[in-house]
Amino acid sequence: xxxxxxxxxxxxxxxxxxxxxxxxxxxxxxxxxxxxxxxxxxxxxxxxxxxxxxxxxxxxxxxxxxxxxxxxxxxxxxxxxxxxxxxxxxxxxxxxxxxxxxxxxxxxxxxxxxxxxxxxxxxxxxxxxxxxxxxxxxxxxxxxxxxxxxxxxxxxxxxxxxxxxxxxxxxxxxxxxxxxxxxxxxxxxxxxxxxxxxxxxxxxxxxxxxxxxxxxxxxxxxxxxxxxxxxxxxxxxxxxxxxxxxxxxxxxxxxxxxxxxxxxxxxxxxxxxxxxxxxxxxxxxxxxxxxxxxxxxxxxxxxxxxxxxxxxxxxxxxxxxxxxxxxxxxxxxxxxxxxxxxxxxxxxxxxxxxxxxxxxxxxxxxxxxxxxxxxxxxxxxxxxxxxxxxxxxx
Amino acid sequence: xxxxxxxxxxxxxxxxxxxxxxxxxxxxxxxxxxxxxxxxxxxxxxxxxxxxxxxxxxxxxxxxxxxxxxxxxxxxxxxxxxxxxxxxxxxxxxxxxxxxxxxxxxxxxxxxxxxxxxxxxxxxxxxxxxxxxxxxxxxxxxxxxxxxxxxxxxxxxxxxxxxxxxxxxxxxxxxxxxxxxxxxxxxxxxxxxxxxxxxxxxxxxxxxxxxxxxxxxxxxxxxxxxxxxxxxxxxxxxxxxxxxxxxxxxxxxxxxxxxxxxxxxxxxxxxxxxxxxxxxxxxxxxxxxxxxxxxxxxxxxxxxxxxxxxxxxxxxxxxxxxxxxxxxxxxxxxxxxxxxxxxxxxxxxxxxxxxxxxxxxxxxxxxxxxxxxxxxxxxxxxxxxxxxxxxxxx
Numbered sequence: 001x002x003x004x005x006x007x008x009x010x011x012x013x014x015x016x017x018x019x020x021x022x023x024x025x026x027x028x029x030x031x032x033x034x035x036x037x038x039x040x041x042x043x044x045x046x047x048x049x050x051x052x053x054x055x056x057x058x059x060x061x062x063x064x065x066x067x068x069x070x071x072x073x074x075x076x077x078x079x080x081x082x083x084x085x086x087x088x089x090x091x092x093x094x095x096x097x098x099x100x101x102x103x104x105x106x107x108x109x110x111x112x113x114x115x116x117x118x119x120x121x122x123x124x125x126x127x128x129x130x131x132x133x134x135x136x137x138x139x140x141x142x143x144x145x146x147x148x149x150x151x152x153x154x155x156x157x158x159x160x161x162x163x164x165x166x167x168x169x170x171x172x173x174x175x176x177x178x179x180x181x182x183x184x185x186x187x188x189x190x191x192x193x194x195x196x197x198x199x200x201x202x203x204x205x206x207x208x209x210x211x212x213x214x215x216x217x218x219x220x221x222x223x224x225x226x227x228x229x230x231x232x233x234x235x236x237x238x239x240x241x242x243x244x245x246x247x248x249x250x251x252x253x254x255x256x257x258x259x260x261x262x263x264x265x266x267x268x269x270x271x272x273x274x275x276x277x278x279x280x281x282x283x284x285x286x287x288x289x290x291x292x293x294x295x296x297x298x299x300x301x302x303x304x305x306x307x308x309x310x311x312x313x314x315x316x317x318x319x320x321x322x323x324x325x326x327x328x329x330x331x332x333x334x335x336x337x338x339x340x341x342x343x344x345x346x347x348x349x350x351x352x353x354x355x356x357x358x359x360x361x362x363x364x365x366x367x368x369x370x371x372x373x374x375x376x377x378x379x380x381x382x383x384x385x386x387x388x389x390x391x392x393x394x
Numbered sequence: 395x396x397x398x399x400x401x402x403x404x405x406x407x408x409x410x411x412x413x414x415x416x417x418x419x420x421x422x423x424x425x426x427x428x429x430x431x432x433x434x435x436x437x438x439x440x441x442x443x444x445x446x447x448x449x450x451x452x453x454x455x456x457x458x459x460x461x462x463x464x465x466x467x468x469x470x471x472x473x474x475x476x477x478x479x480x481x482x483x484x485x486x487x488x489x490x491x492x493x494x495x496x497x498x499x500x501x502x503x504x505x506x507x508x509x510x511x512x513x514x515x516x517x518x519x520x521x522x523x524x525x526x527x528x529x530x531x532x533x534x535x536x537x538x539x540x541x542x543x544x545x546x547x548x549x550x551x552x553x554x555x556x557x558x559x560x561x562x563x564x565x566x567x568x569x570x571x572x573x574x575x576x577x578x579x580x581x582x583x584x585x586x587x588x589x590x591x592x593x594x595x596x597x598x599x600x601x602x603x604x605x606x607x608x609x610x611x612x613x614x615x616x617x618x619x620x621x622x623x624x625x626x627x628x629x630x631x632x633x634x635x636x637x638x639x640x641x642x643x644x645x646x647x648x649x650x651x652x653x654x655x656x657x658x659x660x661x662x663x664x665x666x667x668x669x670x671x672x673x674x675x676x677x678x679x680x681x682x683x684x685x686x687x688x689x690x691x692x693x694x695x696x697x698x699x700x701x702x703x704x705x706x707x708x709x710x711x712x713x714x715x716x717x718x719x720x721x722x723x724x725x726x727x728x729x730x731x732x733x734x735x736x737x738x739x740x741x742x743x744x745x746x747x748x749x750x751x752x753x754x755x756x757x758x759x760x761x762x763x764x765x766x767x768x769x770x771x772x773x774x775x776x777x778x779x780x781x782x783x784x785x786x787x788x
Contacts, residue, residue, distance in 0.1 A: 040711070044718035046699075069711045073687055077707055085703050293467055305440075309479050313471055317434070317463045324438035324718055 002142065002181035002208050004240050008350050014232050014259045016354045018346045021057075021209075021240055023089045023141040025081070028056045030240060030261035031345050033252065033338040034091060036269065038064050040074070040084040042335075043269045044328045047086040052305055053336040054343070056088060057141075059264045062134045063095025063102070063126075067117050071137035079139030091264075093244070094131045094144040094173075096185070097213070101149070108148060110165070128169040132176040140180070145173035147185045147213060156191050163187045163198045170205055183209040183242060190223045192230040199234035209240040212260070216245045225254055232259040249278055249341055250367050253358050256345050263342075268334030273327045275319045278337040282366035286330065291316040304336035305329070396536065396575035396602050398634050402744050408626050408653045410748045412740045415451075415603075415634055417483045417535040419475070422450045424634060424655035425739050427646065427732040428485060430663065432458050434468070434478040436729075437663045438722045441480040446699055447730040448737070450482060451535075453658045456528045457489025457496070457520075461511050465531035473533030485658075487638070488525045488538040488567075490579075491607070495543070502542060504559070522563040526570035534574070539567035541579045541607060550585050557581045557592045564599055577603040577636060584617040586624040593628035603634040606654070610639045619648055626653040643672055643735055644761050647752050650739050657736075662728030667721045669713045672731040676760035680724065685710040698730035699723070 001024040009017040021028040035042045035050055038061045042050050050058060060080055065071060077083045080090055100106045103115035105123070112127030131146035146169050148162040166187055173182050184207035188195035202210060212231050215224055232241055242262035243255050252263055271277070275287040279299040284291075286298065294312035302308075306315065306329035318326030341361075348357035395418040403411040415422040429436045429444055432455045436444050444452060454474055459465055471477045474484055494500045497509035499517070506521030525540035540563050542556040560581055567576050578601035582589035596604060606625050609618055626635055636656035637649050646657055665671070669681040673693040678685075680692065688706035696702075700709065700723035712720030735755075742751035 039715050039717060040708075041717050041719045044722075046719065046722070068715060069686065069707065073707060076687065077689055077705055083705070083708050083711075292463065293470065295471055311471055311477070313463065313467060314434075314477050317467075317477075321433050321462060323433060323435050324721065325435045325440065327718065328438075328440070 004209065004238065006238060009237055010259075012233075012259075013235055013237050014229055016256050016345070016349045017237070017259060017261070018349045019240065019261060021089075021142075023057075025087065025089045025141055026056065028089055028262075029342075029346060031252070031256045031342045032056060032262050033335075033342050034059045034262065034264040035335050036264055036266045037084065037086075038266075039068070040065060040080050042331075043273070044324065044331055047084060049305070049328070049332055050086065050335070051088070053332060053339045055335060055339050057091055058086060058088070059091050059093060060138065060140065061093045061095060061098065062131060062138065062144075063093075063098035065138060066095065066124075066126075066130075066134045067119055071134040075137040075139070079137075081139060089141040090138075091142040091242075092135045092138055092140040092144065093264075094135065094146045095126070096131070096144070096147040097149050097244075099126050099146075099149075108165075110168075112146070113148075128172040129176040132173050132180070132182070136178065136180055142209070143173075143177060143180050143182045144211060145170045145182050145185060147187060149187075149213070150189070154189060156189075156194060159187070159189050159191060159194055163194060163201075167198075167201055167205070170202075170207070174205075174207075181208040183207055183211045183240075185211040185213045185244075186231050187214050189214055190219055190227050192227060195227055195230045196234055199231045203234065203236060207239070209242060210235050211242045211244050213244050215243065216247060216251070224251075225258065228255060228258045228260065235259075248367065249338065250362060250365055252338065252341055253345065253361055256342075256349075257354070257358055263338075265338075268338055269331045272330035272332075272334045275326070275330060276368070277330050277333050280364060283368045286312060286315050286326075287319050288316075298333055299337070302333060302337060302340065304333045306333040398603065398632065400632060403631055404653075406627075406653075407629055407631050408623055410650050410739070410743050411631070411653060411655070412743045413634065413655060415483075415536075417451075419481065419483045419535055420450065422483055422656075423736075423740060425646070425650045425736045426450060426656050427729075427736050428453045428656065428658040429729050430658055430660045431478065431480075432660075433462070434459060434474050436725075437667070438718065438725055441478060443699070443722070443726055444480065444729070445482070447726060447733050449729060449733050451485055452480060452482070453485050453487060454532065454534065455487045455489060455492065456525060456532065456538075457487075457492035459532060460489065460518075460520075460524075460528045461513055465528040469531040469533070473531075475533060483535040484532075485536040485636075486529045486532055486534040486538065487658075488529065488540045489520070490525070490538070490541040491543050491638075493520050493540075493543075502559075504562075506540070507542075522566040523570040526567050526574070526576070530572065530574055536603070537567075537571060537574050537576045538605060539564045539576050539579060541581060543581075543607070544583070548583060550583075550588060553581070553583050553585060553588055557588060557595075561592075561595055561599070564596075564601070568599075568601075575602040577601055577605045577634075579605040579607045579638075580625050581608050583608055584613055584621050586621060589621055589624045590628055593625045597628065597630060601633070603636060604629050605636045605638050607638050609637065610641060610645070610659075618645075619652065622649060622652050622654065629653075642761065643732065643759055644756060646732065646735055647739065647755055650736075650743075651748070651752055657732075659732075662732055663725045666724035666726075666728045669720070669724060670762070671724050671727050674758060677762040680706060680709050680720075681713050682710075692727055693731070696727060696731060696734065698727045700727040 003022040006019045019030045107114045128146045135143040147166040184202040188198045240261045243260045291312040297307035348354045397416040400413045413424045501508045522540045529537040541560040578596040582592045634655045685706040691701035742748045
């Protein structure tokens with residue numbers, strides 16, 4: 001079961017909008033932020049803590065769960081919802097990105113892609129059909145197709161070949177998926193012409209929703225937003241749009257402004273484990289000595305478990321002593337911050353005041369240096385000769 | 395406010411008994427197991443998770459909190475209960491053991507002990523009065539006095555000097571403590587005569603409760619229990635007895651059999667972080683490949699959060715991938731296991747069936763190799779030239 005209805009919408013396909021996705025396991029109000037639970041656990045949190053952030057859907061990764069513990073084991077445990085005790089909707093990433101970057105080898109032909117596990121070097125052949133088999137075995141509510149992923153710096157001809165193959169693979173995925181809803185993934189790097197063509201070709205396939213892949217992989221922000229706009233302009237208004245691996249608070253606002261509905265990102269948990277916590281003014285690093293005696297909450301505007309019960313001084317103390325509870329509190333706060341941001345955007349859109357909200361929000365929020373993400377990207381580049389995308393590799 | 399009443403008791407001071415300690419922050423039913431929250435956090439857990447194990451009191455460490463964040467900061471945050479958001483009773487260890495072992499220098503005179511912080515090497519002078527000031531600033535419900543702690547292998551003359559100093563320091567502690575209840579600590583190594591003499595001398599001081607220090611520091615088990623018996627035989631029945639730094643499931647049963655009421659130990663959280671989980675038959679290591687597809691709970695008799703909601707297969711998966719949630723679930727289970735063991739012992743004592751319970755329990759529970767504790771002890775010995783005690787150094 002999958003349905004999407006707009007609850008408020010602008011005139012253009014590029015305008016901000018609100019909607020509701022209905023799945024058998026519950027509704028997802030959009031714009032929505034999806035916490036990342038790569039290995040069937042949102043790092044350090046129990047499902048009820050994820051629910052306490054009012055996230056309505058979470059993301060797991062088919063590549064990772066295929067390798068460990070294996071989709072057959074998850075299926076024999078009653079599926080991923082029962083396995084991790086999360087009763088709400090789950091969206092899975094197909095693992096396309098991981099197969100081409102995190103794994104080794106990544107040798108592609110029309111049938112699929114041969115890769116070696118990043119864990120033990122074992123060889124596997126991943127096909128569109130297998131990607132669907134894995135996701136069906138997990139029992140997720142929304143699936144992603146296997147796509148042919150290229151490095152961001154790919155030549156346009158190569159990018160076009162991969163984008164065409166992605167269309168052919170989508171047909172095979174849908175064939176194999178049965179009733180499982182499978183989004184189409186729009187590729188094309190930062191080549192606007194290619195993006196537009198691929199978006200239109202995806203629309204021909206009439207999928208239940210659209211993912212925008214291949215962004216937030218290290219390209220300049222000046223390239224990101226025109227590319228997103230080039231895509232959303234081609235998409236029908238009555239289907240959800242999911243910008244994969246995004247994002248930071250400021251990215252969410254920029255993307256919603258251009259008609260995007262869904263997001264996932266490891267940033268809140270990765271930053272959280274590092275002591276970096278979102279506030280209305282930007283990120284605060286709770287390890288900083290200035291918080292040693294601070295009796296106030298991290299963010300006075302926040303209603304999360306950490307902000308409503310603990311002082312900055314306590315969270316600072318936990319981080320200074322490398323106490324695991326510190327990571328938990330920071331992660332809960334950061335996820336709640338992004339979910340609350342989507343709530344605020346929904347309210348602004350419904351009140352017809354999104355532009356004012358976005359201007360005020362972006363005027364106040366100071367984006368931090370991208371140190372954490374850049375470091376991660378550098379590591380990935382070194383590992384895989386590939387530019388990294390945050391989504392699904394937490 | 396501090397009171398203790400026996401709710402059932404044998405004829406002798408060495409017999410198992412049940413009781414209730416009343417503090418301003420709630421009642422503690424004994425025998426009681428106290429989870430260790432050295433740094434004002436039970437490692438990885440939120441207070442409500444500690445409460446879900448039905449632990450009724452937890453332990454914090456004055457030495458650690460004196461050094462970091464500093465007792466003045468905890469006081470300015472409203473005390474340790476508010477700081478960590480645990481509304482129930484808290485008992486603090488004075489830090490005597492840490493000052494003499496974990497810290498460097500450890501130069502003692504009649505006034506107190508000069509030591510260097512194990513964190514930054516800064517020099518401090520810890521006195522009975524300061525130990526009480528720290529614990530009063532934390533705002534705990536039950537305090538421990540500063541005692542002069544010696545290595546287990548100390549000569550009897552040296553041990554007697556230290557035990558005598560501990561008595562003089564106790565008087566100074568009580569003087570400084572105001573209304574805060576301060577237990578007396580019975581020392582004396584495994585010298586039964588010295589232990590009996592020191593216990594009687596402590597009884598003269600009429601403290602609200604008695605701690606038994608200097609055991610579970612690497613002595614042979616064959617020495618532990620006769621020593622405990624030598625002490626409890628001298629103590630009045632109407633005051634609680636706390637065996638510091640103990641213990642394992644089998645140790646709890648052995649000690650309760652000899653009239654001990656209270657326990658603390660880092661074992662449940664330390665083992666939990668290692669994947670070792672208590673069951674009725676002994677410890678199970680959830681990392682073991684045999685649990686990879688096990689749909690059952692860790693311990694079918696357990697009612698903890700982990701056992702009631704997650705399969706062995708899921709917890710195995712978490713540990714195999716070093717997911718923090720695994721540590722949390724194992725810690726919750728292990729603490730609940732020990733608390734449930736105290737509940738079962740209370741029921742058995744009240745039904746007049748403790749001997750049968752103990753025989754059945756000890757007949758079934760296979761104590762594991764002491765690998766984890768031995769390793770820890772070896773590290774401590776190397777660090778401090780001291781035999782290690784588990785309590786309060788998690």
